[in-house]
Amino acid sequence: MTPPLMKPDTRQGMSRRSYLGLSMAGLAAPWLQACGGSSDGIDPTPPDWAGSKAVQWCRDSIRESLARPDSATTAVSVALLADDRVVWQEAFGFADREKGVPAAVGTVFNIGSVSKVVTTLAVLILRERSKLKLDQPLVELLPGFRMLSPEFKQVTVRHLLSHSSGFPGNNMRDNGSFAPYLGYAEDTQRVLENSHLKHAPGELAVYCNDGFTLVERLVQAVDGRSFPEFVRQEIFIPLGMHSAGYPLAPLPDGTYVHPYFKGQSLPQEMSTPFGTGGIFTTATDMLRFGRMLLDQGVYEGKRLVSAEAIREMAVDQGARTLINPSAHSWKWGLGWDSVQQAGMNAGGVRAWSKNGGTTFFSSEFFVLPELRMALLIVGSGHDYQPGKLAEGLLLRVAAERGAVRSLPGSLMPTVPPVAQQTPPSASEVQARAGVYASSKPPLQVSNERDGSLTLSSWNGSSWDVVQGQLRLRNDGYWWSDAHPETNYRFQSVGEHHYLIRRELSGNALSWGEIPIGEWLPPSDIALPAAWKARLGSDWRYANDSPQAVTRLYAPIVWHMNELEVLPGYLLFENQLLRVTNDDQAGMIVKVPGNDGRDLFEISMVKVQRNGVESEQLHLGSVVFERFSPEEPTATKSHL
Template identity: 30%
Template sequence: MKPLRSVIVAVCCLVYLLYISGCSSSSPGYTATINEGRTAAREMMEQTGASSISLALIDGEQVVWTETFGLADKASRTAPSADTMYCIGSTSKMVAAIAVMKLVDLGLISLDRPLRNYITSFSMASPEYAQVTVRMLLNHSAGFPGGDYRNSETSTPLPFSFSAQVLETLKTQRLKHAPGYMSVYANDGFTLIEQLVSAVTGKSYAQFVQEEIFTPLGMNTSRYPLDYFPDGSFAKRYADDSPQPQLFLNSFGSGGLYSTPGDMAKIAMMFLKKGKVGTVRILSEASVAAMGVDQTLFSFNPVKSKSFSYGLGWDTVIQPGLGAVGVTGWQKGGDVTLYGSAMIVAPADGLAVVVMGASNSFGSGSATVIAERILLRALAEKGRIAAMPTPLNLPTRPLKTASSGQLDSAVGYYASNSTVMRVQKQPDDSLSIARYDAATSAWQSWITGLKLRDDDRFSNNEKPGMSFSFITTDARQYVTIRYVTGYGHYQDDIIQGQKIAAPGLPAAWSSRAGKSWLLANEYRDSEAWESPLMRLNTFDGFLAVNRGGGLQVVDPAAGDTRAGMMLTIPQVYGRDLDDVAIDTTRGEEWIRLGSTLYRPQETITALSAGSSAVTIGAEGFAEWRKLPPTGSVSISGASVWRLYDAGLEQKATGTGDGSTMLPDSGTAAYLVLSAPPGTRITLNLVQ
């Protein structure tokens, strides 16, 4: 006989399914809201090229409207259903945060005790790691470099634990800042929650979440990618019109969950009802309240960003789109390759929206716009606010005379985690900002004509909704941006970059400048192989890592074999930094970023015409070979092989035995071979 609790959950699920089956077209009291949501979804599909969108509106403990748009499978012309799953990316962090708070409620952990009390193998190169607490995982203040992305996205199940890899990687990493000093987005903290749950409960993270969250809430269409999903159970993702394989996002705690708006609606209901849904309690009221406390009030955060006012798990607990109309909102968004999602909860007003979508440029920002429009219209329809707000149309503000000191202080170089900017003073006492383009090795103009206005910010006549300020605090200078965002009826502020001075280039690093390195230790079907190239760029006295076009400046003064991360930026633009470490491997200088290894491109063995053999070494590193630009090559014995042109753009890929024509472009081609250690691969080059 099933226990009474299971019977109650089953009955509740049946009632819920019967309810939503008839509410996708209309619902009393929300006609205008549904029309607004449909318009928002269709407009966003047009703007982003999304292949499908799915959403749900929640009022109290009811899903009052759910609907899907587009196609889950373009080949079969199949529309998504209410049970079609999407990878929700970082919205998964809410489940991880709930899991931690569940452990708190059970008395198994304390938020403010050191993490190493529970994960005894946790350590880092910085001795201050001992001060990292459980709370710091949830509010992004641990000081971790950011994210170990090696092996994070694959197209087959990963045969080992990704979270265990992250735990091992952190042993060689140093902290970016003192634990608790500031909150800056960090995936690794939430990935470690998997290890925390296992250490405390003896269960895998996926098992614990299933037993303690999904099953009690009747979340029957939520699961982690432990294996292949049945065809048709999830929305396919497309790059333009090209279908992509199922995404295995292996960082379950920080981003790997597949779910539906209907399932995530139950999470939203739990928050609206202070920890329970119906008779099923997931969290205590105290834990729900603690998750909604703004954590950035207690740490370094000189400019308030309402979009990044972190709670415990939440991106923000003062959601600015709702805040602009006097309503409190909590939000979490998620982005992963070709999927985006957002969940917004208005706890005091009993409303919530969940939005998910797939393909092309659809992301959490797109989902947020849809969710804000739905909630704002619902608030107006319920009479909570007077009317639906309209997007801002800001006038140009009056000029104010800037002093020479103000202008001279602003001039200089500023860096974020992926961009380097240069601020210059022009003859008319305006400021201009350029960004360094690694592809062209030149500065590209971004915005010009910035003049001081009566609000003591710099803006131009063309974009009055975007303004800049330059502040100095804690012996550092920052450039901040005020910008129109979301649905467009409000502005927000964010710290965009930190002022930096060129540290100079020691001879050891100068000799490496301009050289290229290629990925060596990624799992064989990782999506990282799409962009295997890494360069060290130098310009204007700076050294920067160039991966995928993004530039991270590093400080080579640490020594001849280590260039250190050098930015201290709260919120989001200081995320995902790495030290650059030189490893001597096979008698060569290889580069290590986090746990990712890159080998020098210049020493790759050139393949000769005819037959040859390649053996994968004991480390399991991928083997590269340089080929002529024309001809063909056949491969026997590789698990996965990939062919690139001279610019390292992927031209062909295959699994097992195969052959391919060479790209006939540039001066060379490159072949990379992946297989288990000890595998002998035979190649035959025909010219």
């Protein structure tokens, strides 16, 4: 699971929404080059699969996507395993457009968060060597680990692998680079030492990159080898994944796909959080990992890990959490985004799935344990819809092979009748109307005179209507007649009141639900004078490294203010914070799933320069300095 894909910010400045999102501006031109065969010794598509209608459907879909005039994707590679062999591998587009180098099946791509399943396997290998236990407190294994919240002592290894540690979410500084950076995990541990937990360990699950980054530190502490070296020796070499690695040094030009930004070729993108998203590899090599999973921990007669460990990865972790309002919809495992992928479920096929994204790459990895199939699709962009392609290809292959009777039909949502109800009580209205906070822009639910609801999103200066004329229907959801593909419901879990969105999947095969915000009560305490004086100020990201990806978007300027409809809370860029004293503000929501990720807390720090005192804003290891609109070549960003 990656952050929601955001539209590129076309202005000179860069917003938090663009920075934490992974769909950045790319190349917009059609490149249709496709390369069969192989440069890594693996046979091309076997003759008995050459005429597969499923394969042709996927091939045509990729070509169509790359041919769009507005496409930001420059290259795609796909590999499919069935019958215990790679039955299709193909690359499309260019690895380097300027030099006319086509992408080949031996060209490496960044697979982003698909790396998390490899990280999980590394931990399970150590468990089987009695170096650790999944439910063992991290403090027993990682010397020096500490946080400001006393509950940090309850964080276990399992919490790291199941997104339930309570860590704020994502260390932003030097999160991506164009040069090797080997200190990201150590820096992340230092950031956590000065951070609070956003929820008690195990209370809920919120997608969390920092948990997997801390596995790097854990592996080195209990094994002695660095995390990349451990994975190389214990996973990549035994599996014959000769193309796979972490960005410890630049790759030879011509072996990797160049990212593009505003039509210009860039150097190799180096994903610095190794454990959470640092692997580069070929699609075909990743299927060696998939073959090992299908064979319950064995690859070509050599056992890497026990069958029980593979089964443990695929156990739904939701039952271990206390707050899980989307339990029937989100079934995640250890490392896996889903151990019952909804689209495949609609066709009666069980699938484990993991998606991945970096600033410039996106991928989907599927393993079908009963059908003994696996797939990786990866591209240098975010707009070619890899999830939709993966679902569509695998279901079509299953139908061709007779594993399912036919393709499941797309759902055609029909708006149910309006519910017949008495007027809601005051408490019910309060639980609906108001502001809902998350790591995204605040949402506002408004009660209209005709009994409908209006949902709006804060754009930095005003409220934009997301959906209006929402009415309660007899199925318990709030629908609008104009947009039946998306509807909403409200659910309370103890003192937490959630707005939950239900929408159709990319192929319209299934409904998926996710909490998109937690209702915030009006504050009975006004902001202190020190924070009032800072309202309306702008802050520029000031300490990124010269080779950081963020330099492409400089200046990154975030805005500080207060919502008129919800005074007493501090709004820094998109995030609502609770002020704790004159110089600190922290996290206030517990939103399971994806929309409560990457929360932060900020501290104001006095600094002296040339005898003049000024303020800096510290957010983890990121330093912001006050920004003046008069600074040249700068544009403020309020998204």
